[in-house]
Amino acid sequence: MTVATERPTRFASLNPATGEVVAEHPVHDAEAVAAAVARAREAGRWWRGLGAKERRLRLLNVKGSLTRNLNRMAETIHQETGKPLADAQLETILAITHLDWAARNAAKVLGRRTVFPGLMALNQKCELEYQPLGVVGVIGPWNYPIFTPMGSIAYALAAGNAVVFKPSEFTPGVGVLLAEIIDAVVPEHPVFQVVTGLGETGAALASSPDIDKIAFTGSGPTAKRVMAACAQNLTPLVAECGGKDVAIIDSDADLEAAADAALWGAMANAGQTCIGVERIYVVEDVYDAFLATLTARAEKLRPGFDREAAYGPITMPKQLDIIERHIADALEHGGRAVVGGPESVRKPYVEPVVLVDVPETSAAVCEETFGPTITVHRVRDMDEAVEKTNATTYGLAGAVFSGNKARALDAARRIRSGMTSINAFGTFASVAALPFGGVGESGFGRIHGADGLREFARAKAVTRQRFALPLNPSSFGRTEKEMARLVQLVNMMHGRRYK
Incomplete structure (x- = not known):
């Protein structure tokens, strides 16, 4: 029954x-x-x-x-x-x-x-x-x-x-x-x-x-x-929709400023940000120095509900399972936790987790985590950073940190995303005059x-005839002579070759 x-x-x-x-x-x-x-x-x-x-x-x-x-x-x-x-x-x-x-x-x-x-x-x-x-x-x-x-x-x-x-x-x-x-x-x-x-x-x-x-x-x-x-x-x-956004760190970037911005992008709101930084690609010349700066800052962060807390709890309980799975998958495939680890998940909070040596095929790199975790990767140069950035079905946003304006702009434009910020995190979201939206699995359309x-x-288009033309091709009364004149006119206007 x-x-x-x-x-x-x-x-x-x-x-x-x-x-x-x-x-x-x-x-x-x-x-x-x-x-x-x-x-x-x-x-x-x-x-x-x-x-x-x-x-x-x-x-x-x-x-x-x-x-x-x-x-x-x-x-x-x-x-x-x-x-x-x-x-x-x-x-x-x-x-x-x-x-x-x-x-x-x-x-x-x-x-x-x-x-x-x-x-x-x-x-x-x-x-x-x-x-x-x-x-x-x-x-x-x-x-x-x-x-x-x-x-x-x-x-x-x-x-x-x-x-x-x-x-x-x-x-x-x-x-x-x-x-x-x-x-x-x-x-x-x-x-x-x-x-x-x-x-x-x-x-x-x-x-x-x-x-x-x-x-x-x-x-x-x-x-x-x-x-x-x-x-x-x-x-x-x-x-x-979601994202798997990136911060790219160039060899001449201001590492202190880049680490500060990237960490905010990764950990603010407990990482529950669609445009949040979930992957960081660092040019190998500055990889060790950047990682040391990032980890030193990350270790100081503490989640909680009090006024001194850096960020709050995981709002949606089932997201904790995804965060745990991504951390475990990264570690099982050869990754290392240089800040935090599986023990960082203390429901309803997750303490900061910084992962390195994580394969590009790991769920922690490929899937949206939506938590206060970050993977940091060593790359040969900016070209490799952009290539790996774009190796995803997502395409929402990203950030580039560089002291070279031309190189930063080139990388920003080549990133397959709806928005990119240079030497800052997510500033496009605060500029009301700029469109916001993504490509691929990050969605479509713009707000x-x-x-x-x-x-x-x-869009509504309206045309109003002000006067009649001597030649009307949209009429059963048109003549062959009138059409010949029209074809001649079109050839004069559009038929030339361009160099």
Whole structure:
């Protein structure tokens, strides 16, 4: 006999450092998601009708309110992720700067403009504008629960869309607080709504026939499931997935600065960063000196939930198994731990782990670890570093450290990724004018910047005939003589050879 079990109607978000319940939230089912999308459809029509100037004003006021609630938001992030309060504050500040940029630049990027028609259509007045899609669904991650989804939320709202946001089940309170802040500034219609729940809630959002686009951040396997759900209705998707990002250390790099930046990139947020440094390739001339500097710094780091801790716990419990497996695999295949080791996994924390002599085929090198571990590799030169950097299915970001500008730029451009920083870690993420996104298994599409605004709009082209041309080839009344003149004209314009 089969016993029917009721689906839970509420779930708890937990502090991963203490296991204590932070808050309880409703599990929104498919019917609740559909109702939210329907409300968003109506709200989106009102939001679009306000016009760019009024939307700009309201979003700037949302930014102001979020700024005044910065510490409240940071505390919520701190409680739900376990990351240090200062890191949560920094994350919120970055979200604020992106909201500001999107609000201030949407009209300029998306507004109507004229386009030169070319000699063949001189009688046409040509205009191009970018119109709102309607309703955008955003499925957010837990590791940066305000900054990462804001890269979609702010830009979608600024482009004139309504947004339905499904935060991670590990950080629902961040989304609920953001909705509270936006509702207070824009009370007339629910242009921003939050639906909370587990995977089924996100699946209902992705498979909704009334969603015009989904913005997803998460793992590659989950992205594939979201894509399958979107495919049912040909719903377009922008996906920001994982990475196996690299720091390359040139022979003339400032080793102290490079070690400091690379270590932050590897260990900040307990290594739970999609653009985090997971591999370091060091030119052999400075390998030993760099490794000594890196390990000396890494040994001083301590995880915890107190204010003095360098970083917090592993937010998602099952990630601990992956971290343990990667460390074990590296050691089994000849790698050595020069900082930490298997004993560094002290649930829910992982102490810093620095691995060397790890084969390129090891899981610790090939797969995303998402923990405070790093592999350091000796390479012959920058060419070998770039070659090994690109020997992966991922392609999100990376960093190059070098005292030679030309060599650094050359390496940065050859790295197969969406973003690369030189002599710093991840600075592109803080520059709101730059696009953010990856290639390969790191996803597709772009958030942030002008590309991010256009990601949540549809291009609309309009032509208007100003006067009739003496020759009209798109008519059944055309003559052979007129076509001969047209062919002659095209040959004059386009038929010459170029040297």
